[in-house]
Amino acid sequence: MASPDTDEPRLDFAGSSTPYIDYQSIDVLLSLQQPLSDAPAEPTFYVLGQVKELLFKLLYGELVAVRALLDADDVPGAVWTLRRTHRVVALLTGTWDVLSTLAPTEFNAFREHLGSASGFQSYMYRMLEYVLGNKDARLARPHRHVPKVRDQVEEALRAPSVYDAALALLARRGAFLPPEVLGRDLAQPHTPHEAVERAWADVYDAGPEDEMFRLAEALMDIAEGFGRWRALHLLTVERIIGTKTGTGGTTGVNWLRRAAEHRHFPELWTVRSGL
Structure with missing residues:
Protein backbone atom coordinates (compact mmCIF):
# COMPACT_ATOMS: atom_id res chain seq x y z
CA MET A 1 0.00 0.00 0.00
CA ALA A 2 1.49 3.38 -0.98
CA SER A 3 2.05 6.12 1.58
CA PRO A 4 -0.18 9.22 1.14
CA ASP A 5 2.61 11.57 -0.05
CA THR A 6 4.34 9.32 -2.55
CA ASP A 7 3.67 6.64 -5.13
CA GLU A 8 6.21 4.41 -3.43
CA PRO A 9 5.06 1.66 -1.06
CA ARG A 10 5.71 2.06 2.64
CA LEU A 11 8.93 0.25 3.49
CA ASP A 12 9.57 1.19 7.10
CA PHE A 13 7.70 -0.75 9.77
CA ALA A 14 10.13 -0.09 12.61
CA GLY A 15 8.78 -1.04 15.99
CA LEU A 32 4.77 -25.93 8.47
CA GLN A 33 6.68 -27.53 5.60
CA GLN A 34 8.59 -30.48 7.02
CA PRO A 35 9.56 -32.92 4.23
CA LEU A 36 11.07 -36.17 5.51
CA SER A 37 13.75 -36.72 2.89
CA ASP A 38 16.32 -34.82 0.85
CA ALA A 39 14.63 -35.81 -2.41
CA PRO A 40 14.39 -32.67 -4.59
CA ALA A 41 10.78 -33.39 -5.63
CA GLU A 42 9.37 -34.00 -2.16
CA PRO A 43 8.76 -30.29 -1.38
CA THR A 44 6.49 -30.08 -4.44
CA PHE A 45 4.48 -33.08 -3.27
CA TYR A 46 4.43 -31.82 0.32
CA VAL A 47 3.44 -28.21 -0.36
CA LEU A 48 0.80 -29.16 -2.94
CA GLY A 49 -0.71 -31.54 -0.39
CA GLN A 50 -1.03 -28.69 2.07
CA VAL A 51 -2.47 -26.41 -0.61
CA LYS A 52 -5.12 -29.02 -1.35
CA GLU A 53 -6.05 -29.24 2.32
CA LEU A 54 -6.50 -25.47 2.50
CA LEU A 55 -8.69 -25.54 -0.60
CA PHE A 56 -10.74 -28.44 0.83
CA LYS A 57 -11.37 -26.31 3.89
CA LEU A 58 -12.31 -23.28 1.79
CA LEU A 59 -14.67 -25.34 -0.38
CA TYR A 60 -16.34 -26.94 2.61
CA GLY A 61 -17.02 -23.53 4.13
CA GLU A 62 -18.37 -22.15 0.86
CA LEU A 63 -20.71 -25.12 0.37
CA VAL A 64 -21.98 -24.91 3.95
CA ALA A 65 -22.77 -21.27 3.17
CA VAL A 66 -24.59 -22.33 -0.03
CA ARG A 67 -26.64 -24.82 1.96
CA ALA A 68 -27.67 -22.10 4.41
CA LEU A 69 -28.63 -19.76 1.55
CA LEU A 70 -30.80 -22.45 -0.02
CA ASP A 71 -32.43 -23.11 3.34
CA ALA A 72 -33.25 -19.40 3.47
CA ASP A 73 -34.70 -19.43 -0.08
CA ASP A 74 -31.95 -17.09 -1.23
CA VAL A 75 -31.36 -18.62 -4.65
CA PRO A 76 -29.47 -15.64 -6.15
CA GLY A 77 -27.12 -15.66 -3.16
CA ALA A 78 -26.55 -19.40 -3.51
CA ARG A 87 -13.47 -21.27 -9.53
CA VAL A 88 -11.98 -22.74 -6.36
CA VAL A 89 -12.74 -26.25 -7.63
CA ALA A 90 -10.90 -25.39 -10.85
CA LEU A 91 -7.93 -24.15 -8.81
CA LEU A 92 -7.98 -27.38 -6.80
CA THR A 93 -8.07 -29.47 -9.97
CA GLY A 94 -5.06 -27.55 -11.27
CA THR A 95 -2.90 -28.97 -8.49
CA TRP A 96 -2.81 -32.24 -10.45
CA ASP A 97 -1.18 -30.38 -13.35
CA VAL A 98 1.75 -29.60 -11.05
CA LEU A 99 1.90 -33.02 -9.40
CA SER A 100 1.84 -34.77 -12.77
CA THR A 101 5.30 -33.32 -13.45
CA LEU A 102 6.77 -35.76 -10.91
CA ALA A 103 8.54 -38.59 -12.71
CA PRO A 104 8.12 -42.08 -11.18
CA THR A 105 11.75 -42.07 -10.09
CA GLU A 106 11.31 -38.71 -8.36
CA PHE A 107 8.27 -39.93 -6.42
CA ASN A 108 9.94 -43.23 -5.54
CA ALA A 109 12.86 -41.30 -4.03
CA PHE A 110 10.67 -40.24 -1.09
CA ARG A 111 7.63 -42.53 -1.23
CA GLU A 112 8.86 -44.83 1.54
CA HIS A 113 8.82 -41.86 3.92
CA LEU A 114 5.05 -41.59 3.53
CA GLY A 115 4.59 -44.88 5.39
CA SER A 116 0.85 -45.48 5.68
CA ALA A 117 0.00 -41.81 5.11
CA SER A 118 -2.44 -41.23 2.28
CA GLY A 119 -4.64 -38.46 0.96
CA PHE A 120 -7.43 -41.00 1.41
CA GLN A 121 -7.15 -40.19 5.13
CA SER A 122 -7.88 -36.48 4.65
CA TYR A 123 -10.72 -35.63 7.01
CA MET A 124 -11.27 -32.26 5.34
CA TYR A 125 -11.78 -33.97 1.99
CA ARG A 126 -14.16 -36.47 3.61
CA MET A 127 -16.23 -33.61 5.03
CA HIS A 145 -9.54 -42.54 16.94
CA VAL A 146 -9.01 -38.76 16.73
CA PRO A 147 -11.80 -37.31 18.93
CA LYS A 148 -12.02 -33.73 17.61
CA VAL A 149 -11.66 -34.84 14.02
CA ARG A 150 -14.10 -37.73 14.49
CA ASP A 151 -16.77 -35.39 15.82
CA GLN A 152 -16.43 -33.01 12.85
CA VAL A 153 -16.55 -35.81 10.30
CA GLU A 154 -19.55 -37.50 11.92
CA GLU A 155 -21.41 -34.19 12.13
CA ALA A 156 -20.78 -33.64 8.41
CA LEU A 157 -22.00 -37.18 7.70
CA ARG A 158 -25.30 -36.60 9.53
CA ALA A 159 -25.93 -33.09 8.20
CA PRO A 160 -27.95 -32.34 5.05
CA SER A 161 -25.92 -32.01 1.88
CA VAL A 162 -26.12 -29.11 -0.54
CA TYR A 163 -28.20 -31.37 -2.77
CA ASP A 164 -30.56 -32.16 0.11
CA ALA A 165 -31.05 -28.42 0.57
CA ALA A 166 -31.69 -27.98 -3.16
CA LEU A 167 -34.29 -30.78 -3.18
CA ALA A 168 -36.04 -29.32 -0.12
CA LEU A 169 -36.15 -26.00 -1.97
CA LEU A 170 -37.67 -27.69 -5.02
CA ALA A 171 -40.39 -29.12 -2.78
CA ARG A 172 -41.08 -25.71 -1.24
CA ARG A 173 -41.42 -24.34 -4.77
CA GLY A 174 -44.14 -26.87 -5.56
CA ALA A 175 -42.35 -29.98 -6.84
CA PHE A 176 -43.78 -33.27 -5.63
CA LEU A 177 -41.00 -35.24 -3.95
CA PRO A 178 -42.00 -38.36 -2.01
CA PRO A 179 -41.10 -39.09 1.64
CA GLU A 180 -38.32 -41.49 0.65
CA VAL A 181 -36.55 -38.51 -0.90
CA LEU A 182 -37.25 -35.79 1.65
CA GLY A 183 -37.43 -37.96 4.74
CA ARG A 184 -34.46 -40.27 4.21
CA ASP A 185 -31.68 -40.88 6.73
CA LEU A 186 -29.30 -38.03 5.93
CA ALA A 187 -26.28 -40.14 6.88
CA GLN A 188 -27.11 -42.42 3.93
CA PRO A 189 -26.47 -41.62 0.27
CA HIS A 190 -29.27 -40.13 -1.79
CA GLU A 197 -35.63 -36.11 -12.26
CA ARG A 198 -39.12 -34.90 -13.23
CA ALA A 199 -38.77 -31.92 -10.90
CA TRP A 200 -35.49 -30.91 -12.54
CA ALA A 201 -37.04 -31.43 -15.98
CA ASP A 202 -39.74 -28.90 -15.03
CA VAL A 203 -37.02 -26.49 -13.93
CA TYR A 204 -35.30 -26.77 -17.31
CA ASP A 205 -38.60 -26.34 -19.13
CA ALA A 206 -38.97 -22.98 -17.36
CA GLY A 207 -35.88 -21.69 -19.17
CA PRO A 208 -32.78 -19.71 -18.17
CA GLU A 209 -34.73 -16.69 -16.93
CA ASP A 210 -35.94 -18.78 -13.98
CA GLU A 211 -33.67 -18.65 -10.93
CA MET A 212 -34.05 -22.38 -10.31
CA PHE A 213 -32.71 -23.01 -13.82
CA ARG A 214 -29.64 -20.95 -12.92
CA LEU A 215 -29.29 -22.88 -9.67
CA ALA A 216 -29.41 -26.19 -11.54
CA GLU A 217 -26.63 -25.08 -13.88
CA ALA A 218 -24.55 -23.69 -11.02
CA TRP A 229 -10.87 -33.42 -10.24
CA ARG A 230 -11.36 -37.18 -9.98
CA ALA A 231 -10.41 -37.85 -13.59
CA LEU A 232 -7.14 -35.91 -13.29
CA HIS A 233 -6.41 -37.58 -9.95
CA LEU A 234 -6.69 -40.95 -11.66
CA LEU A 235 -4.50 -39.93 -14.60
CA THR A 236 -1.85 -38.37 -12.35
CA VAL A 237 -1.58 -41.41 -10.10
CA GLU A 238 -1.50 -43.78 -13.07
CA ARG A 239 1.22 -41.69 -14.68
CA ILE A 240 3.39 -41.69 -11.54
CA ILE A 241 2.93 -45.15 -9.98
CA GLY A 242 1.17 -47.16 -12.68
CA THR A 243 -0.86 -50.01 -11.20
CA LYS A 244 1.06 -50.29 -7.93
CA THR A 245 -0.82 -50.39 -4.63
CA GLY A 246 -1.65 -46.87 -3.53
CA THR A 247 -0.33 -45.22 -0.38
CA GLY A 248 -2.43 -46.06 2.64
CA GLY A 249 -3.17 -49.53 1.28
CA THR A 250 -5.79 -48.64 -1.35
CA THR A 251 -5.78 -50.45 -4.67
CA GLY A 252 -4.43 -47.32 -6.35
CA VAL A 253 -5.74 -46.69 -9.84
CA ASN A 254 -8.44 -49.35 -9.56
CA TRP A 255 -9.94 -47.54 -6.58
CA LEU A 256 -9.61 -44.18 -8.30
CA ARG A 257 -11.16 -45.48 -11.52
CA ARG A 258 -14.27 -46.56 -9.64
CA ALA A 259 -14.35 -43.26 -7.75
CA ALA A 260 -14.06 -41.33 -11.03
CA GLU A 261 -17.38 -42.82 -12.15
CA HIS A 262 -19.26 -41.15 -9.29
CA ARG A 263 -21.41 -38.14 -10.14
CA HIS A 264 -22.62 -35.65 -7.56
CA PHE A 265 -26.27 -34.56 -7.91
CA PRO A 266 -27.23 -37.59 -10.05
Missing part, protein backbone atom coordinates in the same frame (compact mmCIF):
# COMPACT_ATOMS: atom_id res chain seq x y z
CA SER A 16 6.34 -3.62 14.63
CA SER A 17 6.27 -6.65 12.39
CA THR A 18 5.05 -6.29 8.84
CA PRO A 19 1.22 -6.25 9.04
CA TYR A 20 0.92 -8.68 6.10
CA ILE A 21 2.90 -11.28 8.03
CA ASP A 22 0.60 -10.86 11.00
CA TYR A 23 -2.64 -10.84 9.02
CA GLN A 24 -1.83 -13.97 7.01
CA SER A 25 0.22 -15.68 9.77
CA ILE A 26 2.91 -16.07 7.14
CA ASP A 27 5.68 -16.96 9.58
CA VAL A 28 3.54 -19.79 10.98
CA LEU A 29 2.42 -20.94 7.54
CA LEU A 30 5.94 -21.12 6.14
CA SER A 31 7.17 -23.05 9.16
CA VAL A 79 -25.87 -19.11 -7.25
CA TRP A 80 -23.43 -16.24 -6.66
CA THR A 81 -21.53 -18.25 -4.04
CA LEU A 82 -21.50 -21.33 -6.28
CA ARG A 83 -19.94 -19.15 -8.99
CA ARG A 84 -16.96 -18.49 -6.73
CA THR A 85 -16.91 -22.07 -5.48
CA HIS A 86 -16.62 -23.34 -9.05
CA LEU A 128 -16.24 -31.98 1.60
CA GLU A 129 -17.56 -35.17 0.01
CA TYR A 130 -20.24 -35.40 2.68
CA VAL A 131 -21.49 -31.84 2.20
CA LEU A 132 -21.72 -32.62 -1.51
CA GLY A 133 -23.86 -35.66 -0.70
CA ASN A 134 -21.44 -38.55 -1.23
CA LYS A 135 -22.36 -40.15 2.09
CA ASP A 136 -20.52 -43.35 3.04
CA ALA A 137 -20.19 -43.96 6.78
CA ARG A 138 -17.40 -46.49 6.21
CA LEU A 139 -15.12 -43.73 4.97
CA ALA A 140 -15.34 -41.98 8.35
CA ARG A 141 -13.55 -44.91 10.01
CA PRO A 142 -9.97 -43.66 9.49
CA HIS A 143 -10.82 -40.74 11.80
CA ARG A 144 -12.58 -42.56 14.62
CA THR A 191 -30.87 -42.76 -4.02
CA PRO A 192 -31.74 -41.40 -7.47
CA HIS A 193 -35.51 -41.09 -7.91
CA GLU A 194 -37.64 -40.45 -11.00
CA ALA A 195 -39.68 -37.82 -9.13
CA VAL A 196 -36.52 -35.78 -8.60
CA LEU A 219 -24.82 -27.03 -9.24
CA MET A 220 -23.82 -28.79 -12.44
CA ASP A 221 -20.72 -26.58 -12.64
CA ILE A 222 -19.69 -27.96 -9.26
CA ALA A 223 -20.56 -31.55 -10.17
CA GLU A 224 -18.61 -31.36 -13.42
CA GLY A 225 -15.71 -29.70 -11.65
CA PHE A 226 -15.43 -32.57 -9.20
CA GLY A 227 -15.69 -35.02 -12.08
CA ARG A 228 -12.65 -33.32 -13.61
CA GLU A 267 -30.62 -36.49 -11.40
CA LEU A 268 -29.08 -33.33 -12.78
CA TRP A 269 -27.02 -35.63 -14.99
CA THR A 270 -29.73 -38.12 -15.96
CA VAL A 271 -32.37 -35.49 -16.71
CA ARG A 272 -30.33 -34.38 -19.71
CA SER A 273 -31.12 -37.55 -21.62
CA GLY A 274 -34.81 -36.69 -21.72
CA LEU A 275 -34.69 -32.97 -22.37
Whole structure:
Protein backbone atom coordinates (compact mmCIF):
# COMPACT_ATOMS: atom_id res chain seq x y z
CA MET A 1 0.00 0.00 0.00
CA ALA A 2 1.49 3.38 -0.98
CA SER A 3 2.05 6.12 1.58
CA PRO A 4 -0.18 9.22 1.14
CA ASP A 5 2.61 11.57 -0.05
CA THR A 6 4.34 9.32 -2.55
CA ASP A 7 3.67 6.64 -5.13
CA GLU A 8 6.21 4.41 -3.43
CA PRO A 9 5.06 1.66 -1.06
CA ARG A 10 5.71 2.06 2.64
CA LEU A 11 8.93 0.25 3.49
CA ASP A 12 9.57 1.19 7.10
CA PHE A 13 7.70 -0.75 9.77
CA ALA A 14 10.13 -0.09 12.61
CA GLY A 15 8.78 -1.04 15.99
CA SER A 16 6.34 -3.62 14.63
CA SER A 17 6.27 -6.65 12.39
CA THR A 18 5.05 -6.29 8.84
CA PRO A 19 1.22 -6.25 9.04
CA TYR A 20 0.92 -8.68 6.10
CA ILE A 21 2.90 -11.28 8.03
CA ASP A 22 0.60 -10.86 11.00
CA TYR A 23 -2.64 -10.84 9.02
CA GLN A 24 -1.83 -13.97 7.01
CA SER A 25 0.22 -15.68 9.77
CA ILE A 26 2.91 -16.07 7.14
CA ASP A 27 5.68 -16.96 9.58
CA VAL A 28 3.54 -19.79 10.98
CA LEU A 29 2.42 -20.94 7.54
CA LEU A 30 5.94 -21.12 6.14
CA SER A 31 7.17 -23.05 9.16
CA LEU A 32 4.77 -25.93 8.47
CA GLN A 33 6.68 -27.53 5.60
CA GLN A 34 8.59 -30.48 7.02
CA PRO A 35 9.56 -32.92 4.23
CA LEU A 36 11.07 -36.17 5.51
CA SER A 37 13.75 -36.72 2.89
CA ASP A 38 16.32 -34.82 0.85
CA ALA A 39 14.63 -35.81 -2.41
CA PRO A 40 14.39 -32.67 -4.59
CA ALA A 41 10.78 -33.39 -5.63
CA GLU A 42 9.37 -34.00 -2.16
CA PRO A 43 8.76 -30.29 -1.38
CA THR A 44 6.49 -30.08 -4.44
CA PHE A 45 4.48 -33.08 -3.27
CA TYR A 46 4.43 -31.82 0.32
CA VAL A 47 3.44 -28.21 -0.36
CA LEU A 48 0.80 -29.16 -2.94
CA GLY A 49 -0.71 -31.54 -0.39
CA GLN A 50 -1.03 -28.69 2.07
CA VAL A 51 -2.47 -26.41 -0.61
CA LYS A 52 -5.12 -29.02 -1.35
CA GLU A 53 -6.05 -29.24 2.32
CA LEU A 54 -6.50 -25.47 2.50
CA LEU A 55 -8.69 -25.54 -0.60
CA PHE A 56 -10.74 -28.44 0.83
CA LYS A 57 -11.37 -26.31 3.89
CA LEU A 58 -12.31 -23.28 1.79
CA LEU A 59 -14.67 -25.34 -0.38
CA TYR A 60 -16.34 -26.94 2.61
CA GLY A 61 -17.02 -23.53 4.13
CA GLU A 62 -18.37 -22.15 0.86
CA LEU A 63 -20.71 -25.12 0.37
CA VAL A 64 -21.98 -24.91 3.95
CA ALA A 65 -22.77 -21.27 3.17
CA VAL A 66 -24.59 -22.33 -0.03
CA ARG A 67 -26.64 -24.82 1.96
CA ALA A 68 -27.67 -22.10 4.41
CA LEU A 69 -28.63 -19.76 1.55
CA LEU A 70 -30.80 -22.45 -0.02
CA ASP A 71 -32.43 -23.11 3.34
CA ALA A 72 -33.25 -19.40 3.47
CA ASP A 73 -34.70 -19.43 -0.08
CA ASP A 74 -31.95 -17.09 -1.23
CA VAL A 75 -31.36 -18.62 -4.65
CA PRO A 76 -29.47 -15.64 -6.15
CA GLY A 77 -27.12 -15.66 -3.16
CA ALA A 78 -26.55 -19.40 -3.51
CA VAL A 79 -25.87 -19.11 -7.25
CA TRP A 80 -23.43 -16.24 -6.66
CA THR A 81 -21.53 -18.25 -4.04
CA LEU A 82 -21.50 -21.33 -6.28
CA ARG A 83 -19.94 -19.15 -8.99
CA ARG A 84 -16.96 -18.49 -6.73
CA THR A 85 -16.91 -22.07 -5.48
CA HIS A 86 -16.62 -23.34 -9.05
CA ARG A 87 -13.47 -21.27 -9.53
CA VAL A 88 -11.98 -22.74 -6.36
CA VAL A 89 -12.74 -26.25 -7.63
CA ALA A 90 -10.90 -25.39 -10.85
CA LEU A 91 -7.93 -24.15 -8.81
CA LEU A 92 -7.98 -27.38 -6.80
CA THR A 93 -8.07 -29.47 -9.97
CA GLY A 94 -5.06 -27.55 -11.27
CA THR A 95 -2.90 -28.97 -8.49
CA TRP A 96 -2.81 -32.24 -10.45
CA ASP A 97 -1.18 -30.38 -13.35
CA VAL A 98 1.75 -29.60 -11.05
CA LEU A 99 1.90 -33.02 -9.40
CA SER A 100 1.84 -34.77 -12.77
CA THR A 101 5.30 -33.32 -13.45
CA LEU A 102 6.77 -35.76 -10.91
CA ALA A 103 8.54 -38.59 -12.71
CA PRO A 104 8.12 -42.08 -11.18
CA THR A 105 11.75 -42.07 -10.09
CA GLU A 106 11.31 -38.71 -8.36
CA PHE A 107 8.27 -39.93 -6.42
CA ASN A 108 9.94 -43.23 -5.54
CA ALA A 109 12.86 -41.30 -4.03
CA PHE A 110 10.67 -40.24 -1.09
CA ARG A 111 7.63 -42.53 -1.23
CA GLU A 112 8.86 -44.83 1.54
CA HIS A 113 8.82 -41.86 3.92
CA LEU A 114 5.05 -41.59 3.53
CA GLY A 115 4.59 -44.88 5.39
CA SER A 116 0.85 -45.48 5.68
CA ALA A 117 0.00 -41.81 5.11
CA SER A 118 -2.44 -41.23 2.28
CA GLY A 119 -4.64 -38.46 0.96
CA PHE A 120 -7.43 -41.00 1.41
CA GLN A 121 -7.15 -40.19 5.13
CA SER A 122 -7.88 -36.48 4.65
CA TYR A 123 -10.72 -35.63 7.01
CA MET A 124 -11.27 -32.26 5.34
CA TYR A 125 -11.78 -33.97 1.99
CA ARG A 126 -14.16 -36.47 3.61
CA MET A 127 -16.23 -33.61 5.03
CA LEU A 128 -16.24 -31.98 1.60
CA GLU A 129 -17.56 -35.17 0.01
CA TYR A 130 -20.24 -35.40 2.68
CA VAL A 131 -21.49 -31.84 2.20
CA LEU A 132 -21.72 -32.62 -1.51
CA GLY A 133 -23.86 -35.66 -0.70
CA ASN A 134 -21.44 -38.55 -1.23
CA LYS A 135 -22.36 -40.15 2.09
CA ASP A 136 -20.52 -43.35 3.04
CA ALA A 137 -20.19 -43.96 6.78
CA ARG A 138 -17.40 -46.49 6.21
CA LEU A 139 -15.12 -43.73 4.97
CA ALA A 140 -15.34 -41.98 8.35
CA ARG A 141 -13.55 -44.91 10.01
CA PRO A 142 -9.97 -43.66 9.49
CA HIS A 143 -10.82 -40.74 11.80
CA ARG A 144 -12.58 -42.56 14.62
CA HIS A 145 -9.54 -42.54 16.94
CA VAL A 146 -9.01 -38.76 16.73
CA PRO A 147 -11.80 -37.31 18.93
CA LYS A 148 -12.02 -33.73 17.61
CA VAL A 149 -11.66 -34.84 14.02
CA ARG A 150 -14.10 -37.73 14.49
CA ASP A 151 -16.77 -35.39 15.82
CA GLN A 152 -16.43 -33.01 12.85
CA VAL A 153 -16.55 -35.81 10.30
CA GLU A 154 -19.55 -37.50 11.92
CA GLU A 155 -21.41 -34.19 12.13
CA ALA A 156 -20.78 -33.64 8.41
CA LEU A 157 -22.00 -37.18 7.70
CA ARG A 158 -25.30 -36.60 9.53
CA ALA A 159 -25.93 -33.09 8.20
CA PRO A 160 -27.95 -32.34 5.05
CA SER A 161 -25.92 -32.01 1.88
CA VAL A 162 -26.12 -29.11 -0.54
CA TYR A 163 -28.20 -31.37 -2.77
CA ASP A 164 -30.56 -32.16 0.11
CA ALA A 165 -31.05 -28.42 0.57
CA ALA A 166 -31.69 -27.98 -3.16
CA LEU A 167 -34.29 -30.78 -3.18
CA ALA A 168 -36.04 -29.32 -0.12
CA LEU A 169 -36.15 -26.00 -1.97
CA LEU A 170 -37.67 -27.69 -5.02
CA ALA A 171 -40.39 -29.12 -2.78
CA ARG A 172 -41.08 -25.71 -1.24
CA ARG A 173 -41.42 -24.34 -4.77
CA GLY A 174 -44.14 -26.87 -5.56
CA ALA A 175 -42.35 -29.98 -6.84
CA PHE A 176 -43.78 -33.27 -5.63
CA LEU A 177 -41.00 -35.24 -3.95
CA PRO A 178 -42.00 -38.36 -2.01
CA PRO A 179 -41.10 -39.09 1.64
CA GLU A 180 -38.32 -41.49 0.65
CA VAL A 181 -36.55 -38.51 -0.90
CA LEU A 182 -37.25 -35.79 1.65
CA GLY A 183 -37.43 -37.96 4.74
CA ARG A 184 -34.46 -40.27 4.21
CA ASP A 185 -31.68 -40.88 6.73
CA LEU A 186 -29.30 -38.03 5.93
CA ALA A 187 -26.28 -40.14 6.88
CA GLN A 188 -27.11 -42.42 3.93
CA PRO A 189 -26.47 -41.62 0.27
CA HIS A 190 -29.27 -40.13 -1.79
CA THR A 191 -30.87 -42.76 -4.02
CA PRO A 192 -31.74 -41.40 -7.47
CA HIS A 193 -35.51 -41.09 -7.91
CA GLU A 194 -37.64 -40.45 -11.00
CA ALA A 195 -39.68 -37.82 -9.13
CA VAL A 196 -36.52 -35.78 -8.60
CA GLU A 197 -35.63 -36.11 -12.26
CA ARG A 198 -39.12 -34.90 -13.23
CA ALA A 199 -38.77 -31.92 -10.90
CA TRP A 200 -35.49 -30.91 -12.54
CA ALA A 201 -37.04 -31.43 -15.98
CA ASP A 202 -39.74 -28.90 -15.03
CA VAL A 203 -37.02 -26.49 -13.93
CA TYR A 204 -35.30 -26.77 -17.31
CA ASP A 205 -38.60 -26.34 -19.13
CA ALA A 206 -38.97 -22.98 -17.36
CA GLY A 207 -35.88 -21.69 -19.17
CA PRO A 208 -32.78 -19.71 -18.17
CA GLU A 209 -34.73 -16.69 -16.93
CA ASP A 210 -35.94 -18.78 -13.98
CA GLU A 211 -33.67 -18.65 -10.93
CA MET A 212 -34.05 -22.38 -10.31
CA PHE A 213 -32.71 -23.01 -13.82
CA ARG A 214 -29.64 -20.95 -12.92
CA LEU A 215 -29.29 -22.88 -9.67
CA ALA A 216 -29.41 -26.19 -11.54
CA GLU A 217 -26.63 -25.08 -13.88
CA ALA A 218 -24.55 -23.69 -11.02
CA LEU A 219 -24.82 -27.03 -9.24
CA MET A 220 -23.82 -28.79 -12.44
CA ASP A 221 -20.72 -26.58 -12.64
CA ILE A 222 -19.69 -27.96 -9.26
CA ALA A 223 -20.56 -31.55 -10.17
CA GLU A 224 -18.61 -31.36 -13.42
CA GLY A 225 -15.71 -29.70 -11.65
CA PHE A 226 -15.43 -32.57 -9.20
CA GLY A 227 -15.69 -35.02 -12.08
CA ARG A 228 -12.65 -33.32 -13.61
CA TRP A 229 -10.87 -33.42 -10.24
CA ARG A 230 -11.36 -37.18 -9.98
CA ALA A 231 -10.41 -37.85 -13.59
CA LEU A 232 -7.14 -35.91 -13.29
CA HIS A 233 -6.41 -37.58 -9.95
CA LEU A 234 -6.69 -40.95 -11.66
CA LEU A 235 -4.50 -39.93 -14.60
CA THR A 236 -1.85 -38.37 -12.35
CA VAL A 237 -1.58 -41.41 -10.10
CA GLU A 238 -1.50 -43.78 -13.07
CA ARG A 239 1.22 -41.69 -14.68
CA ILE A 240 3.39 -41.69 -11.54
CA ILE A 241 2.93 -45.15 -9.98
CA GLY A 242 1.17 -47.16 -12.68
CA THR A 243 -0.86 -50.01 -11.20
CA LYS A 244 1.06 -50.29 -7.93
CA THR A 245 -0.82 -50.39 -4.63
CA GLY A 246 -1.65 -46.87 -3.53
CA THR A 247 -0.33 -45.22 -0.38
CA GLY A 248 -2.43 -46.06 2.64
CA GLY A 249 -3.17 -49.53 1.28
CA THR A 250 -5.79 -48.64 -1.35
CA THR A 251 -5.78 -50.45 -4.67
CA GLY A 252 -4.43 -47.32 -6.35
CA VAL A 253 -5.74 -46.69 -9.84
CA ASN A 254 -8.44 -49.35 -9.56
CA TRP A 255 -9.94 -47.54 -6.58
CA LEU A 256 -9.61 -44.18 -8.30
CA ARG A 257 -11.16 -45.48 -11.52
CA ARG A 258 -14.27 -46.56 -9.64
CA ALA A 259 -14.35 -43.26 -7.75
CA ALA A 260 -14.06 -41.33 -11.03
CA GLU A 261 -17.38 -42.82 -12.15
CA HIS A 262 -19.26 -41.15 -9.29
CA ARG A 263 -21.41 -38.14 -10.14
CA HIS A 264 -22.62 -35.65 -7.56
CA PHE A 265 -26.27 -34.56 -7.91
CA PRO A 266 -27.23 -37.59 -10.05
CA GLU A 267 -30.62 -36.49 -11.40
CA LEU A 268 -29.08 -33.33 -12.78
CA TRP A 269 -27.02 -35.63 -14.99
CA THR A 270 -29.73 -38.12 -15.96
CA VAL A 271 -32.37 -35.49 -16.71
CA ARG A 272 -30.33 -34.38 -19.71
CA SER A 273 -31.12 -37.55 -21.62
CA GLY A 274 -34.81 -36.69 -21.72
CA LEU A 275 -34.69 -32.97 -22.37
